[in-house]
Amino acid sequence: MHRIASEIEIRSHFPALTRTMNDRPVAYFDGPGGTQVPREVGEAMTEYLYHHNANTHWAYPASKETDEALLAARATFADFLNAKPEEITFGANMTTLVFHLARSIGRQLEAGDEIVITDLDHHANIDPWRALEVEKGIRIKSVRFDTDTGQLDWAHLTDLLSNKVKVLAIGGASNALGTINDLKQATSLAHQVGAYVFVDAVHYAPHKLVDVQAIGCDFLACSPYKFYGPHLGVLFGKHELLEQLSVPKLLPAPNHNGERLETGTQNHEGIVGAAAAVNFLANLHPEPSLDRRLRLQLVFDTLHQRGHELISHLWDSLKNMNHVTVYGPSPEMPRTPTVSFTVDGFSSEEVTRRLSNEAIFTSHGDFYATTVVHKLGLSEEGLVRTGCACYTTQNEVDRLIEGVKHLNRIRP
Ligand SMILES: Cc1ncc(COP(=O)(O)O)c(C=O)c1O
Incomplete structure (x- = not known):
């Protein structure tokens, strides 16, 4: 060890x-x-609120410090997920981010397209996709799991994946049973039929270090309040996909990644605290010179x-x-x-x-x-x-x- x-x-x-x-x-x-929550997280949040609190993109010091803090937090979560800083989007929580993402992806879909979900998932990774069933006539199919072992039925997953499937929405780990799914394998199967892969990593990220590059998924979300941070959601999306996505947004709001998916003023102190939680975890290793x-x-x-x-x-x-x-x-x-x-x-x-x-x-x-x-x-x-x-x-x-x-x- x-x-x-x-x-x-x-x-x-x-x-x-x-x-x-x-x-x-x-x-x-x-x-x-x-x-x-460790002391470091609370202190980072109060330090931000007491000494740097401002809105973004203005030409005075506190606003610039806020911009810098948000950029630093994006870089921190890029390290956490093995992504690029511009692939990181912050939001209220995972559920809100997935509703937003599903609505955006839904704009590209047509009636009769299919989305595959799983019976093992938290409903935050079920209901936002099911909403497209009602709103757009998308067909939703769900992968069974073995109730004795808590394992997904991989044969069923493979059966459900056809070229009609546009999204596979799968959990990294079950928050009820603890099952960890083979995300690399699931992503590879879904990509073979040309589907996007969205991973709910809310219960996975506190226990296994997420590696979006190794998994190969297109989108992934997690919630820092499950790993020693404040209440917040974080979404990863591949840069080129985020760029193409038709997202509901206000016209004057920034249009570059990851800010284009962030609606309204963000929870700056929460974002700062979430980055402090990742740094707290990294600092449990005694050798600060290591990456x-x-x-x-x-x-x-x-x-x-x-x-x-x-x-x-x-x-x-x-x-x-x-x-x-x-x-x-x-x-x-x-x-x-x-x-x-x-x-x-x-x-x-x-x-x-x-x-x-x-x-x-x-x-x-x-x-x-x-x-x-x-x-x-x-x-x-x-x-x-x-x-x-x-x-x-x-x-x-x-x-x-x-x-x-x-x-x-x-x-x-
Ligand atoms: C596996 C899983 N997915 C999604 C969620 C929802 O996350 P949030 O509360 O950030 O919307 C939870 C929350 O408990 C969860 O455990």
């Missing part, structure tokens, strides 16, 4: 980790819904390995408990450190409420991966979801396991 900051050192950056409840330190397993992308790669590799060890233990312990059902791929398969389960006799909400009394914060429901929960045959109550982040410790995982064991003992 590469030497990066120790767990204790990492934790010291997160003020939220000093929170206690019922005299116990809070263990945050709610990262897949949004992670905690930022390389440091990110080394840090992600190490964190992924740590996460794998944590959830292997969690997975095995939950699997061995009677009356607990664990869903999704086993730890040996490509997956994120997100584990979902149900406990017989308790609603998912009840499980999370009782765990929170033990200062263990987990989330419940369908997490907008509504199709996944439906296909698993679960009620609207959905799943209990636990996710490991860079600050999660073995001790916290043990507390979580003990908490579920206790629930099992007092089962109604």
Whole structure:
């Protein structure tokens, strides 16, 4: 394993980790819904707001500083995704960006064209495409997944891809089950029939370093609030495609990439904070002279390995408990450190409420991966979801396991 900051050192950056409840330190397993934020991110945002706050493209210092901060943030996300700075677009969140992108791509499509989505996806990567079904007569087809293993049905995907397909919209990783999809393979299959590939990397990007060049996808979106940043969305689009796209925009607004997809005044402080989150991750590597992308790669590799060890233990312990059902791929398969389960006799909400009394914060429901929960045959109550982040410790995982064991003992 590469030497990066120790767990204790990492934790010291997160003020939220000093929170206690019922005299116990809070263990945050709610990262897949949004992670905690290191001090550096909050400080970058207040520094911007207190000392550089302005609108863009004017001839006075604070405005120039804002332009520079936004350019620096584009360069940071270019490193993060292995893209070019002009291929980066910022927006309110991933969902809003995908509605915008789908509407733009939809202008090029005709009734009878097809878009392939997947049953494994969050609805932010389903409903914006389904909107084109109603508005433009586009046909939407969805790839099945195996409910036992959480894997996409690749034969079904291959069957659905014909030359009528104009877009494949696929998730990098399932936010409900943790499955990591083979994006390179999916992109290659879709490109063979001439379709664009859009990747929802919201649950993927916090755990695997995105490489848009290696994947080969045309568009990809992620949300920095899932990887230690503020609430924001980031979209990558290949330069030449963004340039051609007929986007809904105001006439006087800048027409060059990536600003042409950014409607209205942006969340400058959020963008600055999001870049600070990427730099926080890169700086977990102790060698500042190394290139930022390389440091990110080394840090992600190490964190992924740590996460794998944590959830292997969690997975095995939950699997061995009677009356607990664990869903999704086993730890040996490509997956994120997100584990979902149900406990017989308790609603998912009840499980999370009782765990929170033990200062263990987990989330419940369908997490907008509504199709996944439906296909698993679960009620609207959905799943209990636990996710490991860079600050999660073995001790916290043990507390979580003990908490579920206790629930099992007092089962109604
Ligand atoms: C896999 C996945 N896709 C998309 C989204 C939506 O992202 P945003 O909240 O930035 O719109 C989420 C949010 O939880 C998610 O987990």
